[in-house]
Amino acid sequence: MTTTTGLPVILTGQALQSLRESGYSLPAALGEVIDNSIEANANTIRIRLEEGTNARGKKHVHRIAFSDDGGGMEADVLQHYPQIGHSSRYMRTDTIGKFGVGAKLAALNYGTRLDVWSRTKAEQPWLHVYFDLNEALETEKDGGEIRIAEPDVTDIPEGLEGLLPADGGTLVVWSNVDRLEHGMRAENFNTLRVEVEKELSRIFRVFINDGINIEVNGKSLLPHDPLMLMSDTWAEKVLTEYYTTGDGKNKPWKPERLDFAAKTILQEELKVGGHTAMLTVTLYPASVIRKRGLGDDKLATAVRVPENLGAISFMRHDREISYTNVPRIFSRAVQDPDRFIGIEVSFSPELDEYFGVRNVKRGAEPHDELRSQIRNKLGGALETAHKLIQEYWGDVQRKTKEHDGEHIPLMNAVAEANRTMPKARAESNLQAEQVYDDLATDVLGARASAEERHTYIESRKDLPFVIESVDFPGKLFIDIQHVEGSVVIRINTRHPFYREVWEPLKAISESEIGLPHSKESIDTARRTIEAMSLMLIAYGKAESMHENPERQYGELRDHWGMFLSTMMGKVKDVL
Numbered sequence: 001m002t003t004t005t006g007l008p009v010i011l012t013g014q015a016l017q018s019l020r021e022s023g024y025s026l027p028a029a030l031g032e033v034i035d036n037s038i039e040a041n042a043n044t045i046r047i048r049l050e051e052g053t054n055a056r057g058k059k060h061v062h063r064i065a066f067s068d069d070g071g072g073m074e075a076d077v078l079q080h081y082p083q084i085g086h087s088s089r090y091m092r093t094d095t096i097g098k099f100g101v102g103a104k105l106a107a108l109n110y111g112t113r114l115d116v117w118s119r120t121k122a123e124q125p126w127l128h129v130y131f132d133l134n135e136a137l138e139t140e141k142d143g144g145e146i147r148i149a150e151p152d153v154t155d156i157p158e159g160l161e162g163l164l165p166a167d168g169g170t171l172v173v174w175s176n177v178d179r180l181e182h183g184m185r186a187e188n189f190n191t192l193r194v195e196v197e198k199e200l201s202r203i204f205r206v207f208i209n210d211g212i213n214i215e216v217n218g219k220s221l222l223p224h225d226p227l228m229l230m231s232d233t234w235a236e237k238v239l240t241e242y243y244t245t246g247d248g249k250n251k252p253w254k255p256e257r258l259d260f261a262a263k264t265i266l267q268e269e270l271k272v273g274g275h276t277a278m279l280t281v282t283l284y285p286a287s288v289i290r291k292r293g294l295g296d297d298k299l300a301t302a303v304r305v306p307e308n309l310g311a312i313s314f315m316r317h318d319r320e321i322s323y324t325n326v327p328r329i330f331s332r333a334v335q336d337p338d339r340f341i342g343i344e345v346s347f348s349p350e351l352d353e354y355f356g357v358r359n360v361k362r363g364a365e366p367h368d369e370l371r372s373q374i375r376n377k378l379g380g381a382l383e384t385a386h387k388l389i390q391e392y393w394g395d396v397q398r399k400t401k402e403h404d405g406e407h408i409p410l411m412n413a414v415a416e417a418n419r420t421m422p423k424a425r426a427e428s429n430l431q432a433e434q435v436y437d438d439l440a441t442d443v444l445g446a447r448a449s450a451e452e453r454h455t456y457i458e459s460r461k462d463l464p465f466v467i468e469s470v471d472f473p474g475k476l477f478i479d480i481q482h483v484e485g486s487v488v489i490r491i492n493t494r495h496p497f498y499r500e501v502w503e504p505l506k507a508i509s510e511s512e513i514g515l516p517h518s519k520e521s522i523d524t525a526r527r528t529i530e531a532m533s534l535m536l537i538a539y540g541k542a543e544s545m546h547e548n549p550e551r552q553y554g555e556l557r558d559h560w561g562m563f564l565s566t567m568m569g570k571v572k573d574v575l
Helices: 012-019 026-039 075-079 102-110 133-141 189-203 205-209 234-244 298-302 336-340 368-404 408-420 432-444 450-460 496-509 519-544 549-570
Strands: 044-053 059-068 111-119 127-132 169-177 213-216 263-272 275-283 312-316 319-324 341-347 465-470 478-483 486-492
Touching: 012 102, 012 133, 026 044, 026 059, 026 102, 026 169, 026 189, 026 319, 044 189, 059 189, 075 127, 102 111, 102 169, 111 133, 127 133, 189 205, 189 213, 189 319, 205 213, 205 319, 234 298, 263 368, 275 368, 336 341, 336 368, 341 368, 408 465, 408 519, 432 450, 432 465, 432 478, 432 486, 465 519, 478 519, 478 549, 486 496, 486 519, 496 519, 496 549, 519 549
Parallel strands: 044 213, 312 341, 465 486
Antiparallel strands: 044 059, 059 169, 111 127, 111 169, 263 275, 275 341, 312 319, 478 486
């Protein structure tokens, strides 16, 4: 029975205007269109972001175009493209999309007009269909019904002809884009483009790795794999350049054999709802782990290590739908070494309900039973990975000390801090060349090669402070030399203070988090070592403010070291 009484359930135009607030990030929105191209069997997918100036004189992305060489759409299918809720794959569990809302909401999230051209064969004309939100609002305001017109033959917009495939395929254009003003979504156009490249290369990594070409403004994307199991990836490109022609070419932590593939720590099935998901945990290769303290440097950032800290990649039907931290999924707090551990959970659409997949394929949060399985299996894998990281860092630390000495990171940091501090006034008759040559012998040993000695001296001779832990006889705790505006400090590893305090603290600072040392105790030990080093450097700095520090303070140093040794021998365990 049909009735015309009552009110419409939805005010279509206003509802669509509200749906503009879907909360898509730009990469996630673009991904919805890419999904359709992949489902249409496209081999090449091109995206073009176009920059312009808006009415307020601000730079912004004003148009976004997509093209693919997939199968294209016949007229009856094309007319449904802008229709929210329609999908030829509606609620299927063997495809990427199934709800019929993603690409439409994504377009409205950023612009007010959606145009689509498509054809199935080269000899056919390009048929066109569109939806314009502003037109729709006017139609509704005038009492009309919002409808999608039948496809017709319409010219391709100027400047986009070059995107069209030679045979069949589809061109999608978002125009009247009003939400990508520079300074809001990103600092500038280049920053926005790079962010898009970075995210899409991870979201669609399986397809790119398997040969699907995805381009952004003419640049083909390399896959970015958080597990670091794929080859020919973005990370492999960055690491190859770093170790062959870049800063890592002669670093002491350069692996003897360059390997860019991670080690698989765990790969186990998760059984839920009569279906199977797969949990994979990997440990990044030595070329990425390098040494302690380099998890946020320039290379780590380029390889995208910091963003991996505690993140889990959820892969639905080979397409990533979430890459983020998940509450209560780890059995303990996220720790710094976790950034070197890749975690992926892959599943089929049959498990959407268990993974909390929403209708726009953004985000995943496993339900209780599934969360418990992941949490239980992750515990042992993370413990194994952490142990391997700490062992490797220990090996590298020993190797680095042989090459660089114990304190080089601190020396470099203090050199920067000293830039704005008062400059030294000390005068000395010491010859700089002899001072650094003797120091190289103390640190590297008499058998070090000429090349090793040269590298060591070159790395220190221009530093305002040089501090080294070396073995020398006597009761001195520290020996200080002032030469050409620099302060050279030797810490005596034979002194009771070093053996009983410094060395045990250093051992704790280099240990693995867990039994017997907590993260807090390890952090405290590291900061204590750092603070004691700074205290000695500050003392050396204070000496350097006198014109003749050796005559003024030399005897004071001798007495201080001797009395400290005596007191430590006589006073113990009284607190």
